[in-house]
Amino acid sequence: xxxxxxxxxxxxxxxxxxxxxxxxxxxxxxxxxxxxxxxxxxxxxxxxxxxxxxxxxxxxxxxxxxxxxxxxxxxxxxxxxxxxxxxxxxxxxxxxxxxxxxxxxxxxxxxxxxxxxxxxxxxxxxxxxxxxxxxxxxxxxxxxxxxxxxxxxxxxxxxxxxxxxxxxxxxxxxxxxxxxxxxxxxxxxxxxxxxxxxxxxxxxxxxxxxxxxxxxxxxxxxxxxxxxxxxxxxxxxxxxxxxxxxxxxxxxxxxxxxxxxxxxxxxxxxxxxxxxxxxxxxxxxxxxxxxxxxxxxxxxxxxxxxxxxxxxxxxxxxxxxxxxxxxxxxxxxxxxxxxxxxxxxxxxxxxxxxxxxxxxxxxxxxxxxxxxxxxxxxxxxxxxxxxxxxxxxxxxxxxxxxxxxxxxxxxxxxxxxxxxxxxxxxxxxxxxxxxxxxxxxxxxxxxxxxxxxxxxxxxxxxxxxxxxxxxxxxxxxxxxxxxxxxxxxxxxxxxxxxxxxxxxxxxxxxxxxxxxxxxxxxxxxxxxxxxxxxxxxxxxxxxxxxxxxxxxxxxxxxxxxxxxxxxxxxxxxxxxxxxxxxxxxxxxxxxxxxxxxxxxxxxxxxxxxxxxxxxxxxxxxxxxxxxxxxxxxxxxxxxxxxxxxxxxxxxxxxxxxxxxxxxxxxxxxxxxxxxxxxxxxxxxxxxxxxxxxxxxxxxxxxxxxxxxxxxxxxxxxxxxxxxxxxxxxxxxxxxxxxxxxxxxxxxxxxxxxxxxxxxxxxxxxxxxxxxxxxxxxxxxxxxxxxxxxxxxxxxxxxxxxxxxxxxxxxxxxxxxxxxxxxxxxxxxxxxxxxx
Numbered sequence: 001x002x003x004x005x006x007x008x009x010x011x012x013x014x015x016x017x018x019x020x021x022x023x024x025x026x027x028x029x030x031x032x033x034x035x036x037x038x039x040x041x042x043x044x045x046x047x048x049x050x051x052x053x054x055x056x057x058x059x060x061x062x063x064x065x066x067x068x069x070x071x072x073x074x075x076x077x078x079x080x081x082x083x084x085x086x087x088x089x090x091x092x093x094x095x096x097x098x099x100x101x102x103x104x105x106x107x108x109x110x111x112x113x114x115x116x117x118x119x120x121x122x123x124x125x126x127x128x129x130x131x132x133x134x135x136x137x138x139x140x141x142x143x144x145x146x147x148x149x150x151x152x153x154x155x156x157x158x159x160x161x162x163x164x165x166x167x168x169x170x171x172x173x174x175x176x177x178x179x180x181x182x183x184x185x186x187x188x189x190x191x192x193x194x195x196x197x198x199x200x201x202x203x204x205x206x207x208x209x210x211x212x213x214x215x216x217x218x219x220x221x222x223x224x225x226x227x228x229x230x231x232x233x234x235x236x237x238x239x240x241x242x243x244x245x246x247x248x249x250x251x252x253x254x255x256x257x258x259x260x261x262x263x264x265x266x267x268x269x270x271x272x273x274x275x276x277x278x279x280x281x282x283x284x285x286x287x288x289x290x291x292x293x294x295x296x297x298x299x300x301x302x303x304x305x306x307x308x309x310x311x312x313x314x315x316x317x318x319x320x321x322x323x324x325x326x327x328x329x330x331x332x333x334x335x336x337x338x339x340x341x342x343x344x345x346x347x348x349x350x351x352x353x354x355x356x357x358x359x360x361x362x363x364x365x366x367x368x369x370x371x372x373x374x375x376x377x378x379x380x381x382x383x384x385x386x387x388x389x390x391x392x393x394x395x396x397x398x399x400x401x402x403x404x405x406x407x408x409x410x411x412x413x414x415x416x417x418x419x420x421x422x423x424x425x426x427x428x429x430x431x432x433x434x435x436x437x438x439x440x441x442x443x444x445x446x447x448x449x450x451x452x453x454x455x456x457x458x459x460x461x462x463x464x465x466x467x468x469x470x471x472x473x474x475x476x477x478x479x480x481x482x483x484x485x486x487x488x489x490x491x492x493x494x495x496x497x498x499x500x501x502x503x504x505x506x507x508x509x510x511x512x513x514x515x516x517x518x519x520x521x522x523x524x525x526x527x528x529x530x531x532x533x534x535x536x537x538x539x540x541x542x543x544x545x546x547x548x549x550x551x552x553x554x555x556x557x558x559x560x561x562x563x564x565x566x567x568x569x570x571x572x573x574x575x576x577x578x579x580x581x582x583x584x585x586x587x588x589x590x591x592x593x594x595x596x597x598x599x600x601x602x603x604x605x606x607x608x609x610x611x612x613x614x615x616x617x618x619x620x621x622x623x624x625x626x627x628x629x630x631x632x633x634x635x636x637x638x639x640x641x642x643x644x645x646x647x648x649x650x651x652x653x654x655x656x657x658x659x660x661x662x663x664x665x666x667x668x669x670x671x672x673x674x675x676x677x678x679x680x681x682x683x684x685x686x687x688x689x690x691x692x693x694x695x696x697x698x699x700x701x702x703x704x705x706x707x708x709x710x711x712x713x714x715x716x717x718x719x720x721x722x723x724x725x726x727x728x729x730x731x732x733x734x735x736x737x738x739x740x741x742x743x744x745x746x747x748x749x750x751x752x753x754x755x756x757x758x759x760x761x762x763x764x765x766x767x768x769x770x771x772x773x774x775x776x777x778x779x780x781x782x783x784x785x786x787x788x789x790x791x792x793x794x795x796x797x798x799x800x801x802x803x804x805x806x807x808x809x810x811x812x813x814x815x816x817x818x819x820x821x822x823x824x825x826x827x828x829x830x831x832x833x834x835x
Contacts, residue, residue: 002036005095008103009039012091013066015106020058020067020090022083026074030095034070047071051082058086068093098122105132107140114146121186127153134159147191154188155179161199162238164192166248172213173251180209199791200235217259217282224280225272233730237788240765243282243319252319253284260285278311279786281318290315291327291384298334299387305339308332310780316770326379330372334392337368341395346404351411351420358694359454359476362404366695367455369396373617374580393618401614405674405693409654412692413673417660420478426699427480427662429608430494430527433701437604438528438557444604445559445597447538448492449586450485450567451689452609457700460587460607464594464704465744468712472704479611479697481661482641482669484690485567488610490514494527499664505636505643524558532556538563538593549600559602565589570613570687579615579687598706607702613689614640614675614696620685625677628652630670639677640690642670652676654692714749715740717771717805719821720782726824727755727801731788734803734821738771738781748772751805751818755787763793763801796825 012018023034037044043065045054058067069083075092078084092109094102098116102109105128115122122128127150134149138159149159156179157163171179183189193207202212219231220239229236243252260266260283269277269285274293277286294311297303312332315321321328344362348354372392376385419425424432437444452460454476461474480491486507490498495509506515513519517535524533534556541561544552552559569575569582590607597605630637632647647655647668654673658665671692672678677685689696720735732755742748754766764787773781787803800822806815 002033004100004104005033006037006039008095008100009037009042009068009093011103011106012093013039013042016091018091019064020069020086021093022075022087022090023068023070023093023095024075025070025072025095027096028072031072033095037068039066039068042066042068044068044070047083055083055086101128104128105146106135107146111140111143111146114140114143114150118147118150118186118188121150121154121188144191147188148195150186151183151188151192151195154182154186161195162241165196165238166242166245168209169213169242169255170248170251172210173254177209200238201230201232202235213255214259214262217256218263221263221265221280221282224282225276233788234791237765237790240767240788244765244767249319256283259283275311278314281320284320284323287315287318287320287324288384291324291331294331295385295388298331298338299391301338301391305335308335313773313780316772317767324379324381326375327381327384330375330379330385331388333368333372333375334388337365337372337392338395340365340368341400344400346400346407348407348411351408351415352422354408354411354694355420355423355476355478355698358698362694363455363458363698365396365400366453367459369400370455370580370583370615374584377578377580389617393616397616397618401616401675401693401695405695408694409674409692413654418481418656418662418692424475424477424701425480425662426477426488426491427498429477429492429701433606433608434558435494435527438531442604443553443557443559443602444606445561445602446492447561447563447590447593447605447607448489449538449563449565449590449607449609451570451611451613452563452566452586452607452700453583453612453695454698454700456566456583456586457607457609457702459583460590461702462744463587463591464702466712466747467591467595468710469707470594470598470704471707471711472702474703475701477608477699477701479699481656481671481692481697482638482643482690483611483692483696484638484641485610486514489562492608492610493520493523495523497664498662500635500643500658500667502665503635520560524560527558531558533558533560535560535562537561538589542592542596544600546599549596553601561593563589563593566613570615571684573684576615576684576687577617579613594704603706605704607700607704609699611689612696612699613687614691614693615687617686620677624675624685625679630678632668635667637678637680638690639680639683639685639688640672640696642678643667712745712747714747714807715742715771717749717751717819719803719805719819721803721821721823724824725822726826727789728826730827731786732803732823733784733786736769736771736783736785736805737778738773738783741776741781742772742774749807749818751807752815753785753787753803753805755789755793755823756802756804757792757796758799758801761792762790763796764789769805793825794827797827799825801825 009021012021045067047054047069054069081087098112098119101115101122102112130153131149140146148161151164152159155164155167157167168179171177183192196202196212202215204211215230216235216239219229220236223229223236242248265283265285269289274290277290280286294303294308298308309332312328315328344365348357369392376382376389434444434446458474461472464470464472480487486505490507490509493509493514497510499508501508509523512523514523520535521533525531532555534552536559538561565586566579566582570579594605628650630642630647630649630653632644634642634644636643645667647670649670652673653670656669658667661669675693677688716739718737718739720737722732722734740746749771751769752766753769754762755764757763769783775781803821803823804817805819807818808815
């Protein structure tokens with residue numbers, strides 16, 4: 001008790017600067033407490049029919065001394081109080097429980113009613129301490145300020161009414177009402193609804209928080225649609241900020257899901273043009289309506305590719321984007337595929353021209369199709385995308401792969417020997433590529449990724465180039481025929497002659513087997529006298545520690561790493577459907593391998609493949625199989641090739657001798673024309689290789705190097721203000737412009753955007769925005785954005801405020817300004833209607 005009294009008195013003397021403090025002991029039970037008080041520099045005196053003497057002493061004799069004036073009686077009526085003038089110019093210490101709380105809070109005594117009316121609130125030491133802490137941070141100016149802090153403590157909020165509502169909405173989403181019951185118990189319910197009414201315009205005969213929440217959603221939606229709203233613009237701003245908050249994302253989603261049915265949003269959307277919904281994300285049903293409309297339009301080819309890609313970009317800012325991310329990405333890739341196919345000229349003048357054009361642009365169609373299927377499968381929304389899938393699948397298989405390779409076959413048919421002038425052969429890979437480093441006495445790593453098709457390698461190239469201080473380039477190479485694993489893997493090793501074994505599809509190099517790590521190390525070591533060679537699986541290499549990796553570099557000149565993700569998935573009937581996912585994993589693996597190799601001191605890295613592949617999601621129909629069965633002494637038969645002696649066919653296949661393929665021996669090889677398959681019992685037909693299609697024989701040579709200087713940055717964003725850079729209404733529309741396209745070396749930028757007053761306080765809604773536009777067209781790198789002003793903005797009229805784009809510093813909670821645009825607040829009469 002004495003400690004609390006001492007602390008309360010010290011606040012009056014030290015914090016509030018009073019020289020004289022009066023203490024009336026109305027209950028006559030604090031004499032001992034008064035006697036026990038011992039404050040340095042404070043003289044204790046007592047009123048006992050000596051008012052005039054005390055007054056003379058305090059004002060005349062000791063005008064600088066601090067006095068504690070005690071009376072063991074109630075405070076006298078004003079007309080009977082002979083020290084009233086002194087008292088009014090000083091402070092009165094009240095020592096009942098409420099008075100002690102007031103003193104502990106450090107609030108002016110005139111706000112005592114805010115404590116006395118809510119005694120149950122202050123019976124909790126924890127709540128009392130929190131209000132006191134808030135008072136020290138921001139002293140109350142009115143009784144209502146004190147009550148607002150009490151509301152915040154009840155809701156465990158930060159202080160502002162918006163944050164109180166956010167916390168109460170969070171509890172509502174969890175089917176709890178702990179804070180509301182506490183507010184009721186401490187007598188703050190009436191105050192809460194008075195505040196809500198004044199701030200947001202909510203009026204109800206019997207206010208109820210769930211009713212308020214439903215009204216909040218309905219008003220935000222109506223206002224977004226340009227229709228009447230029960231709540232005001234301040235409520236719309238609070239809703240926008242709350243719904244965009246990471247902290248309250250789960251609560252928003254739960255309430256939004258419940259209320260979209262209650263408000264019959266699905267029915268509402270049927271009458272609206274989906275284009276008008278693009279800026280809005282109040283309900284998940286909005287995204288579904290947009291997706292369904294776009295899918296239907298794309299399937300019917302009634303929407304322009306430019307519009308669809310623009311809409312997909314805009315929806316990246318939607319709250320529900322993560323839920324439908326793969327659906328939107330599938331739509332984007334499908335749109336790009338259809339656009340690229342419409343612009344593609346699939347003719348060629350020679351095999352060299354065909355390879356040139358495939359490596360320059362046609363590969364992109366395979367890539368876009370694969371990415372579309374991958375995201376469709378990953379989304380789990382195949383039904384939602386079914387119409388679009390049918391359109392893309394038909395165009396890919398018939399209008400691209402078949403048409404392209406039929407044209408290609410016309411030139412392959414004319415070939416005598418398997419060679420494409422102007423392009424390196426897989427058979428010469430070691431001599432032309434890997435040995436180049438050894439001739440300079442430099443160490444080299446070759447990563448052979450089984451079935452790493454050219455288009456997959458091109459995506460890996462872009463991912464590797466995103467790494468800081470890494471660079472890479474990609475060139476095409478022509479696969480050996482047949483384009484299958486045993487021959488492809490052997491062809492990448494040093495040799496003078498290559499041949500099929502007489503009894504199988506195994507390949508001998510200079511008469512030696514190439515099966516297994518030991519055999520391949522032997523062949524590699526013979527490539528150049530004195531070379532130390534090592535063959536390791538990519539998986540085993542990734543499991544090595546840092547020291548072991550550096551030992552591998554120290555002890556070897558040539559390292560061959562074998563990676564198998566795509567072929568391991570596609571070559572099995574039960575898993576061939578998941579080739580797109582395997583390609584994604586393969587790219588991730590290659591990036592990790594490159595990083596680990598460079599950390600182990602390897603700097604010369606080559607990535608290539610044994611063969612490519614043909615793949616489609618839909619099962620093949622009969623027309624995709626070769627019409628005639630081969631005859632002769634067959635050694636090996638595959639979906640895409642036959643090896644044997646004396647082979648013949650009635651048509652539909654191209655025949656090569658071993659010599660024509662650059663091999664020794666007497667075998668013949670049959671390759672089905674175009675993309676046709678042979679019937680092989682029990683094997684898959686959607687993922688195949690071994691033939692001469694462009695997808696199978698155009699292989700990557702991906703060279704990776706490490707730079708000395710850092711070379712990765714983020715794109716820059718500018719603010720394009722309206723006309724005279726003024727704010728004249730309750731909202732402002734601006735354009736945010738990404739100055740350069742995202743590339744491997746210029747990465748996306750995420751910013752937080754809001755309008756700030758001169759004192760640094762936020763006076764608008766605040767949003768998180770991602771700038772990741774890749775287009776070279778400047779107009780396609782613009783992002784229109786509107787900002788709603790809060791009521792606090794009114795205090796800044798005729799002043800300069802600032803629209804800021806801020807970037808987070810690392811993973812901290814701190815930000816730095818990326819772009820700042822001054823704006824003059826020039827608003828007339830403030831009403832809710834200018835929103």
